[in-house]
Amino acid sequence: MPVYKLIYFACKGRGELVRLLLSIADQEFEDVRITEEAWPEYKSKTPFEQLPLLAIDGKEMSQSGAMHRYLAREFGLYGKNNSENTQCDVVLETVQDVQTEFSNHFYAFDDIQKKEDIAKNILENFFPKFLKFMDKLIKDNGAGYLVGSELTVADLAYFDIQDRLKTNIGDCKEIENYPDLLKLVEKVQSIPSIKKWLNKRPNTDL
Numbered sequence: 288m289p290v291y292k293l294i295y296f297a298c299k300g301r302g303e304l305v306r307l308l309l310s311i312a313d314q315e316f317e318d319v320r321i322t323e324e325a326w327p328e329y330k331s332k333t334p335f336e337q338l339p340l341l342a343i344d345g346k347e348m349s350q351s352g353a354m355h356r357y358l359a360r361e362f363g364l365y366g367k368n369n370s371e372n373t374q375c376d377v378v379l380e381t382v383q384d385v386q387t388e389f390s391n392h393f394y395a396f397d398d399i400q401k402k403e404d405i406a407k408n409i410l411e412n413f414f415p416k417f418l419k420f421m422d423k424l425i426k427d428n429g430a431g432y433l434v435g436s437e438l439t440v441a442d443l444a445y446f447d448i449q450d451r452l453k454t455n456i457g458d459c460k461e462i463e464n465y466p467d468l469l470k471l472v473e474k475v476q477s478i479p480s481i482k483k484w485l486n487k488r489p490n491t492d493l
């Protein structure tokens with residue numbers, strides 16, 4: 288069995304979907320969390336001066352999107368054919384767009400007005416648009432999942448980003464208007480291996 292080590296910061300962010308994928312597949316992994324103090328020195332040792340990095344048997348991979356797809360393929364969570372793989376990609380790319388908005392919000396530390404404007408835009412415009420799109424996907428698919436007839440990385444990606452919205456940005460009441468998406472969230476968090484990870488993961492806001 289491969290030895291997995293995820294190197295990221297002490298938060299969920301771009302690392303959490305990797306942790307969810309490893310957890311759902313019951314894969315042990317070393318969850319290395321680089322502190323703010325250690326980061327300046329560590330940064331220069333990374334290929335692109337960024338995290339996350341995923342080491343598989345000691346070989347390091349960068350880019351969270353590549354990790355998601357690699358693990359999804361390894362664990363049979365990437366759909367059953369080219370069309371489903373691509374539908375998973377559509378969700379993953381859309382979630383990355385939301386993540387970019389979250390990152391813009393996070394990095395606006397020194398400009399309170401800018402931070403507030405970004406949060407307002409996410410809660411009132413960007414996330415509602417995202418929910419509408421996800422709801423269309425789950426309805427059109429008609430099987431209670433975003434893609435195909437079984438759980439995929441797309442469902443985990445949706446679960447993760449909505450899970451982080453409240454503590455990263457704030458409340459988006461629109462979520463309550465989407466029962467199919469609410470059911471999906473319940474389904475994901477009731478999977479025993481996911482439940483186990485959610486109960487044991489460090490409690491962080493971001």
Ligand SMILES: N[C@@H](CCC(=O)N[C@@H](CS)C(=O)NCC(=O)O)C(=O)O
Pocket residue numbers: 300301330336337338339349350351352390
């Ligand atoms: N495209 C990259 C982006 C990685 C990225 O933006 N990492 C941020 C944290 S989420 C980072 O390392 N920031 C610290 C820095 O740039 O010093 C990925 O998806 O892995």
